[in-house]
Amino acid sequence: MKQLNLVVRFLLEIMALVIIGYWGFQTPQGTFLKFVFAIGSPLVLAIIWGMFGTPKAPCRLSGTSFLFLEIIVFGLPVVALLLIDKTTFASIYGVVVILNLVLMKVWHQ
Numbered sequence: 001m002k003q004l005n006l007v008v009r010f011l012l013e014i015m016a017l018v019i020i021g022y023w024g025f026q027t028p029q030g031t032f033l034k035f036v037f038a039i040g041s042p043l044v045l046a047i048i049w050g051m052f053g054t055p056k057a058p059c060r061l062s063g064t065s066f067l068f069l070e071i072i073v074f075g076l077p078v079v080a081l082l083l084i085d086k087t088t089f090a091s092i093y094g095v096v097v098i099l100n101l102v103l104m105k106v107w108h109q
Contacts, residue, residue, distance in 0.1 A: 005103045012097055013049065016077045017042040019093070023080035049073050070101060 024037030052061045053069050061069055074097045081090035103109075 002107050002109065005100060005107065006109060008096070008100050009104065009109075012074060012093075012100060015093065016074060017046055019077035019080055020045055023077075023084055026084045045073060045076070074101070 021038045021042040024039070024041045025034050027034055027037050029037070048069075051057055052059055053066070053073060054060070060066075078090045078094045078097070081087070081093065
């Protein structure tokens with residue numbers, strides 16, 4: 001079960017990038033800005049997560065600051081989905097994120 005939880009965590013990370021990119025492309029701005037948001041937003045999120053959140057991050061956060069980073073990285077896709085009126089997907093993603101984070105804390109992963 002613990003390995004499955006880690007797989008779910010990885011899939012949530014990938015989905016966060018995909019959702020943020022999709023949100024960027026759905027913005028009502030011009031075509032150029034859509035591509036900037038669709039590529040730039042997930043890129044910024046990936047850089048921040050890679051620098052501070054991954055297990056081999058050069059400046060890995062811990063404790064409360066890491067929890068705050070997790071809330072931002074995994075909460076932004078929920079907000080993005082709500083902004084583009086994908087409430088069902090936002091609810092499903094949010095519930096899976098919460099369950100995963102709880103299990104990560106309980107199992108000290």
